[in-house]
Structures are given as C-alpha cells and as structure tokens.
Amino acid sequence: MLHHLPSQWQLLRHDHWLLSCLTWVPVCIGALLWWIFSQGVLHNLPVGVVDLSQSQLSRQLTRYLDASSTLAVTHQYQTVAQAKDDLITSQIYAYVIIPPQFDKKVYRGEQPKVTSFYTSQYILVGRLINSAILQAQGTLNAQIEGLKTLAHGNQTPLSAMGRAVPVQTQMTPLFNKNNNYTQFLVSAAVPAVWQIFIVVLTIM
Known part of the structure; x- marks a missing residue:
C-alpha cells in the first residue's frame, strides 16, 4: 500500500x-x-393568541404564556383566520385560541377548552411549544383552584394551594440541563x- x-x-x-x-x-x-x-437553547419562539373572550382571566393566561422563557406572544389576533395565515407563512410557530366567555365558563365549572395549534414540521420546536403551553395552562388552573378553595373560607393561602395542587412534581434533567440541542x-x-x-x- x-x-x-x-x-x-x-x-x-x-x-x-x-x-x-x-x-x-x-x-x-x-x-x-x-x-x-x-445558539443551543431555543427561547422566545413567536406565538400568537386569539382572545375571543377579552376578559381578565384570558389576559392572565396570555401573560402566563408570554412569561415562559420558551414563548413570546408577538401577535394577538381578532380572528382565527388571521392567526392561521401567519402560521402558514411561518411568522409564528403556534397560536392559542381562548374561547368566548372564558372566565364565566371557568367560574361556572364548565371546563372551557383552550385550543392550540402549532407547526409540527420542526419536531424540537413543536415539542418545546407544546410543553410551554401546557405549563402555562397548568399554572392558571392551579391558581383558579386555589382561589375557589379560598372562596369557601376557613383556608389559608398555603393550604388552598395544597388542595389545588395535591402532588408537586420536581423533574431534574441530567447531562443536558438546559435542553441544549447542540450537544x-x-x-x-x-x-x-x-x-x-x-x-x-x-x-x-
């Protein structure tokens, strides 16, 4: 050779x-x-919100979505068609639809459905957006349950939160704490x- x-x-x-x-x-x-x-870690992914309720509770959910390090609520729409067009043209990666009378249905215990659509062409982006939206909704649900418990009286804020979230879960990622996809x-x-x-x- x-x-x-x-x-x-x-x-x-x-x-x-x-x-x-x-x-x-x-x-x-x-x-x-x-x-x-x-960049390694995805953050501030642009998403939109279609708030058909325009209530204090729906605005609270929007703030929770925007507070996530993964999401950034960059667009708020009047109609679903507008949000869909921006999703197709990749101006946003997802949009969340808050139904009409969202706050009234919550207080009546009717379980209103918050719908989210996200592009699944990017697997990593879709997974992160889905997780962040579920986390924001979970935070709002815990707050609502805590307020309902406090409304019945004879409860401290700590015990009310304990009833709203009876089991707390701590998930600790190992070997890739920041979900860095570069590795x-x-x-x-x-x-x-x-x-x-x-x-x-x-x-x-």
Whole structure:
C-alpha cells in the first residue's frame, strides 16, 4: 500500500479540489454546522393568541404564556383566520385560541377548552411549544383552584394551594440541563457530513 503513496500525493498536488476536500473544506463545514447550532437553547419562539373572550382571566393566561422563557406572544389576533395565515407563512410557530366567555365558563365549572395549534414540521420546536403551553395552562388552573378553595373560607393561602395542587412534581434533567440541542445534533451531523465527503471523494 505504501508504494501507492507517491502517486496519490502527485494526484493531490495537481487536483486542488481533491486536496481541499481532504483538508480545509471539512473543517469549514464543521465550523459552519457549529455556528448554525451555536445558539443551543431555543427561547422566545413567536406565538400568537386569539382572545375571543377579552376578559381578565384570558389576559392572565396570555401573560402566563408570554412569561415562559420558551414563548413570546408577538401577535394577538381578532380572528382565527388571521392567526392561521401567519402560521402558514411561518411568522409564528403556534397560536392559542381562548374561547368566548372564558372566565364565566371557568367560574361556572364548565371546563372551557383552550385550543392550540402549532407547526409540527420542526419536531424540537413543536415539542418545546407544546410543553410551554401546557405549563402555562397548568399554572392558571392551579391558581383558579386555589382561589375557589379560598372562596369557601376557613383556608389559608398555603393550604388552598395544597388542595389545588395535591402532588408537586420536581423533574431534574441530567447531562443536558438546559435542553441544549447542540450537544446531540452537531455531534451527529459532523460525522454524517464527513461520510458524505468520503463517498464523494470515492466517486471522484
């Protein structure tokens, strides 16, 4: 095999593209992939809210959505059609529909349905948005249940919250505390790109 090295070296000297593919091009592509995914953690993803209730409780839910580090309520719509158009054109990643008479139905115990639509073309984005929306709704539900318990009297705020949320869950992520996608995407993408280069060079 060693006796082929001089001829291979001569080939590399005369074929600048082949030499580039074996030296600086893979390094540049690896650096480019790292730069693309350098943000690491997704936050402030633009979402919209269609508030058909325009009540204090619906505005409270909107504030909870916007308070999430993952979401940013950048658009508020009058109709569902407007929100759908912006979702199709990728101006937002999701929108939440708060039904009419939201506060009245909550206080009457009718369980109004808050509907959310998000694009599932981006798996990671969709998963994060879904989790953040559920967390915001869970926070509002706990607050409402706590207020209902306090309204009956003979309860302290702490005990009322204990009745609203009888079991608290603490989830501690290990090895990737910030859900940084760079750690697993780049480590898989760089070898894949390198394999593509090997195939291209073999064909050439």
